Amino acid sequence: MSKTDGKAPDLQAALAAWREAVGEAHVILDPEALEAAETATFATTQRIPAIVRPADTAQVQACLRIASEHRVPVYPVSAGRNWGYGSRVPPGDGSVLLDLGRMNRILAHDEQLAYLTVEPGVTFRQAYAYLRDKGSSTFITTIGGSPDASMVGNALERGDGAGPNADIFQNVCALEAVLPTGERVETGHARFPGARSAPVFRWGLGPVLDGLFSQSSLGVVTRMTFWLARKQPWLRDFFCAVNDDAQLWDMVDRLQALALDGTLKGSFFFWNDIKAYSITQQFPYPSVGRAPLPDWAREKLREGFGRWAISGTLIAPDAELGALLEKRLARAVEGAFRPLSFGPVAPFGEGTLQGVPTETNLAMTYWRKRTPKPEDPHPDRDRCGFIWCSVAVPFTGPEAKRATDIADRVPRLFGFEPNLALLAHSPRCVYLVTALAYDRDVRGEDARAQACYRALSRELADAGYYLTRAGLQAQDAAPPVKDDSAQVRQRLKAAFDPEGILAPGRSEP
Ligand SMILES: Cc1cc2nc3c(=O)[nH]c(=O)nc-3n(C[C@H](O)[C@H](O)[C@H](O)COP(=O)(O)OP(=O)(O)OC[C@H]3O[C@@H](n4cnc5c(N)ncnc54)[C@H](O)[C@@H]3O)c2cc1C
Structure with a gap:
């Protein structure tokens, strides 16, 4: 049973708490901005009551705790260029957009080991310019979509790119994710203090959790390491x-x-x-x-x-x-x-x-x-x-x-x-x-x-x-399954998100 069982969603209380957590300027209620966010490349009816823009992982934790406490659903987007799949429009009506665009720092780059660690707001254009300006002999995998799409957003959707690392999610590791409860989880060796192999060793020790956060509504990913390819001779x-x-x-x-x-x-x-x-x-x-x-x-x-x-x-x-x-x-x-x-x-x-x-x-x-x-x-x-x-x-x-x-x-x-x-x-x-x-x-x-x-x-x-x-176009067209996975996935969702506030209605929990 959830802590807030029986409590009705309280948007006004959540908005007040979010203003406190991320600053007044980063809780957006401007009707034009909301209408733009409600628009995709196909018909949608979902309304977005507000956009909240956290600046770092601690603020994402605070935002999700507030959403859970006041039972207000939220939908995360990193750059919101999910064109052809629903853009920024949440699967459920009345979800507040958690816009991670301010979290756009490149956190680490290693030329020899060929990796780049980024926050979710980092775009393909930004990462390309960063490596070019450094004269790097490595490169990111690009996609046919917008250069202003997010590397993290795309990888989480298991996007497909061009070049040697075309299966993008196959070439990432060391995720940091915030659960709807506000808990923070790192994957692979990244969860151990001072783990020197975290950005280069995908599996870590024990069950591999990375996949739980892709194409799912189980957590908000706040950091990811991408393996780069070498420019070819x-x-x-x-x-x-x-x-x-x-x-x-x-x-x-x-x-x-x-x-x-x-x-x-x-x-x-x-x-x-x-x-x-x-x-x-x-x-x-x-x-x-x-x-x-x-x-x-x-x-x-x-x-x-x-x-x-x-x-x-x-x-x-x-x-x-x-x-x-x-x-x-x-x-x-x-x-x-x-x-x-x-x-x-x-x-x-x-x-x-x-x-x-x-x-x-x-x-x-x-x-x-x-x-x-x-x-x-x-x-x-x-x-x-x-x-x-x-x-x-x-x-x-x-x-x-x-x-x-x-x-x-x-x-x-x-x-x-x-x-x-x-x-x-x-x-x-x-x-x-x-x-x-x-x-x-x-x-x-x-x-x-x-x-x-x-x-x-x-x-x-x-x-x-x-x-x-x-x-979003597949929302009501999900194919039936022939095993017990639907119930198991529901149990996972309930364990990770007891208040059901993260991207409710997404076809995969
Ligand atoms: C002409 C055209 C060509 C395209 N070509 C390609 C292509 O070659 N390859 C390809 O893969 N795609 C392609 N796309 C599709 C799409 O544009 C890209 O996949 C794009 O990267 C998605 O947008 P985004 O990265 O800004 O992600 P976002 O819109 O930010 O997010 C995408 C999804 O991931 C979830 N999400 C985002 N960030 C987080 C987070 N931090 N934590 C948890 N969940 C999160 C969101 O809820 C959303 O469901 C193309 C689109 C068009 C129109």
Whole structure:
């Protein structure tokens, strides 16, 4: 039984206590700021009564104790750029936003051991600039999302990046988390005084708790160490395209073999024509009239490009080994519609695959807008409709085909272009990522996109392909489970959060 059993939520008392804890200026009630925070890239109804901005771990502890004491729900965001998954909007109505953006200090960097320890407000842009200014030979893993997204927020959602450490959560350790009770927990060896290996040894001693704080509502993470990759002595981007589906699935098998034998060490991607256009141009309204894109227009856009592009990076310790890798790759993609080409050799080069954040991919969110993408893209503000659906697929040609056939068909049934990518997550697994891009200013589109998401995620689950990440759009569409995990997770939630104040309503406790 909780300490405050039977007590009604008291927002006014909580606000007064938060003002005391973090300072008047950091408890925000401005209606414009609240309305902006209530806006995502798809329809939401949740209201946010206030935004509270703690400055350090002690203030986060105080804020959560106050929330528990007065039974006021809170929802943490680190940078709030969770575009396509719900942005800053909490899963439950009436949750106060716990905005961790002020906690933006880089706490430690070790060049030789290649790690960076940060607070949750540190963005990809900030970490990149920090390492560049230090002349570091290491780099962070970047993502296709906003450079102003949070490294911690992204890692907690188990985001996917580009480069050698593409599975981001696989390359973090030594978390510090504050529980809803206000208790502070450190993971791995970080919990021991003076532990010198805390930032370099993930497992520690005993059960590994890191995973409990990712994609969950069990704690607020206030510190995390990221393992960095070394800039590569020899690096070459590659690109080719296929026009024939049978050839594509064959190449999925061949490139999987190259990932397993170590030829392809970094991330690589298969992306369809729609994804490519939507990054480089907007919907061709002048020539086509209205959405969706008719087949003839898609064929025309596709001319010379091909149906699927394949791109990635080869990395090697020297040019001799690099040349060998080039040969192996060339053999695997022989006969491609657009033959294999390489970028210039970039010794210790720069680029997205070596940690340089870019806004290029954000253009996708403006695909169906009639107004051009602005200099400072912000899809929430500009009413871009955008929903991600990402599922895990075994890395074989037949499995990729089976899942992709669904993701290619369902969006078209609802009047959306299938915007698809297969991301090599590991030599064993690809993420099939579908983007639904639309214009929120077109009447009925919000509802249609949500219906499409539900149909797509359900059909993929029925075929055995489940979500890698559940945003707000998945809230009422969680697939059923076949074991006792739901009850066990509920018990964990009750133990960590007896008052149920942290992100109530999140589909995973
Ligand atoms: C065009 C486009 C391309 C994208 N490409 C990618 C990509 O390549 N890879 C990728 O992974 N994503 C991608 N995204 C999705 C998304 O933008 C990123 O994942 C982004 O990093 C999430 O925003 P954030 O880091 O600011 O996290 P936040 O919005 O701060 O938080 C994300 C989630 O984590 C929780 N959370 C945040 N901080 C904490 C904390 N400290 N403690 C506990 N819980 C917390 C929040 O409650 C929220 O549910 C893309 C989006 C778009 C629109």
